[in-house]
Amino acid sequence: MKRYPHTSRILVALDCIVFGFDGSQLKVLLIKRNFAPEKGKWSLLGGFLDHDEDMNDAGNRILYELTGLKNIYFEELKTFSGVNRDKVERTISVCHFALINIHAHNPDAVKSKNAYWYTLQSLPDLIFDHREMVDLALQKLRYKAALHPIGFELLPPQFTLPQLQKLYEAIYNEKLDRRNFSRKIISTHLLIDTGQKNEGGQTKKAILYALDKHKYQKQFNAFHYFISGFGTSA
């Protein structure tokens, strides 16, 4: 078989920060590593790219094995390629992040993989450069959630304004003013009033909304205005 004369053939891994939102806190799924090196230490979930799959296949496979979910939102973040990042042998990792509705995943799949949800405030030490990956993913999530409604992937398809506000507060780790938030989010015209109300809550019944994905495609800029009010300049 003909090959290139270049000889640096290396392992390619895919590591993934899986964000979940439980209604009040943003969490990350971590896995207790069951092979050397660093056996028993905490790690992001990941795996090697197989010979017959591209990165998208690998991401879907790895996420499905761990969460039991298909069609998860995930995107590529950055390649971590430090020469000595893995002591066993050189491995580059194409780091991704995924967003899931925490109540939709399969807890048995997660448990069987020795995986647990950690809040961002209570992350244990992570192997290799995985902590750097989490920090970068969080930064990207904050950036993107300000410009795009990707945060909605973390919510059920129908949600109340207080739920949405709690999500944004968890992502940015800061309290937002309720009236300002409602006014701004409504003014984007990206929410559909489903005509239904939240039944289970302890407080008074709140309107259930859904994201108008079709309209969003056409109206990306509204989110620019949205964030400009309560983002970094506030």
Add this chain to the structure above:
Amino acid sequence: MKRYPHTSRILVALDCIVFGFDGSQLKVLLIKRNFAPEKGKWSLLGGFLDHDEDMNDAGNRILYELTGLKNIYFEELKTFSGVNRDKVERTISVCHFALINIHAHNPDAVKSKNAYWYTLQSLPDLIFDHREMVDLALQKLRYKAALHPIGFELLPPQFTLPQLQKLYEAIYNEKLDRRNFSRKIISTHLLIDTGQKNEGGQTKKAILYALDKHKYQKQFNAFHYFISGFGTSA
């Protein structure tokens, strides 16, 4: 030497879309490939990741070899990992894009590598998935130039408002209204009036500006407002 049992060790390449701006048009640097497969065909510039370098080292090396420039602005775009994208042997490519002031590069280095500048409107057929890479890079450049002043990397350190407008027109491939553009860009307060004027032009002397990079760091949101006026919603 201990190794992982996984066997899919593969070549990792770095391909780079190098954008340059010549004062009126946005161009891409292409190279005539001098090895098989696809010898004699047009390609992005790129190379394999060596065993002793990370992606950043490889990018700097490849860009320096081709343009004679150091400290070029470049960033990672996406990993192209199709199983059969290279017929010789499996190679994944971590695609990057770079922005340079076209008048600053070393034309001898470029010529000696068999490289040429092509306008976006006159790109020849490209090998593998390189056309897809160019399209994605252009999309990212348009997105980012609206939100961040990365476009300034394509200009000399001091520039006039008409030069800046021509750059934005080239990036978005559309005519912009001069008065609206000036008003909006001035209102971001990100330009420093250098107190000097452009001497060489045929038209009347125009003020030379520079980007206030320090202020930009603090004031990212001004660019959100800036683009919202003439972007996709216009």
